[in-house]
Amino acid sequence: MDGRILMARVDCTEEIDLCRRHHIQGYPSIRIFRKGSDVREDHGHHEHESYYGDRDTQSLVKTMEELVAPIPLESQKLALEDKSNTTKRPAPKTGGCRIEGYVRVKKVPGNLIISARSASHSFDASQMNMSHVINHLSFGKTISPRVLTDVKRLIPYLGRSHDRLNGRSFINHRDLEANVTIEHYLQVVKTEVVTKRSYREHTLIEEYEYTAHSSLAQSIYIPVAKFHFELSPMQVLITENSKSFSHFITNVCAIIGGVFTVAGIMDSILHNTIRLMKKVELGKNF
Known part of the structure; x- marks a missing residue:
């Protein structure tokens, strides 16, 4: 009530352009602005903070008290952020995120779906853009460089499938179209290399290579990034046969x-x- 904190509410279904500029994708979202401004003079970067704490009254009041604690009542100069506060952190400069990990799947056709889900938020599907960059996507165990060097003398093309997704970008430029899902269809083929040493067969390497086809599709639901994968019933078997004297x-x-x-x-x-x-x-x- 003393003017050190001003509160405002924005309806993103009406202020569409404003919410898009501030990368609002989930409701409700709580943002903290300092000095009434959110845009730097250099390249238009945002300086707001996003609140990630609990949404009950006690937690919100406590956060507000911590924000105004370093601000003297007689001064209108706002202090710097209290770095000891663990309930808030700077918001990302873009609306994206990084996903990394491993998923166990069976050797049957299946789907890997990446979407926005939250028990405490609702989402505006028309404001979500599922553009993404795939740094690495592979099936099976990672092959060590030493083993890969040994086997490349037999099959120089191993490990370079003609249509991998690694390093490729999939950008949705359809700004006028909402609810666009990006789908990838993967056909996975197992390649096995068997060598003979001392009259014994030895499996040197197992790799799952794949080809991929991507497309954009519209739906009435929240847009997602979807990976359809199917393991081919055929298998590539490469055998090393030694020659006699x-x-x-x-x-x-x-x-x-x-x-x-x-x-x-x-x-x-x-x-x-x-x-x-x-x-x-x-x-x-x-």
Whole structure:
């Protein structure tokens, strides 16, 4: 009531442009602004703070008291943020997030869906953009560099599937269209490399490569990023077969015989050419 904190309420269903500029995607959202301004002079970055604490009256009042505690009543100069407050943290500069982890899946067709869910928020699907960048997506265990180096002498193309999603960006530029879901359809194929050492078969590597096709689709529900994956019933099996010593001797003899045969043909051609030239020369002298 002393003017150190001013409270305001915004209806994002009416103030659509304002909420879009401040990356409001979930309701209710509580933002804390200092000095009545939220935009820096350099590149328009936001300086507001987002409240992540409990939504009951006691928690909210406690947070407000902590905010005004360092502010003298006789001064209108606002202090810097109290860094000891653990219930709030600076909001991200963009409306995105980073997802990292592992998911156990069965060897049957399935879906991996990334969407916004919260028990204490509601979402405006028309304001959500599911554009994303895939840094890495793979199936199976990660192959160590040492094993990959050993196996590349057998199959140089292993580990470079012709349509991986790694490092690719999927941006939704349809600003006028809402509820756009980005879907990826993955066809997964298992590749197994088997080598023979001391007359024993040894599985050197198992890798799941995939091809991918992506598309955008509209729905009436909250937009998501969806990955449909299906394991192919076919499998690529690469086997290393050692050659016998007799096969090596046969190849060597074939190479040597070929060299002698080619040398004999060249000698015959050269000899006949010289004889023909001598006959022509003798005929002219006669």
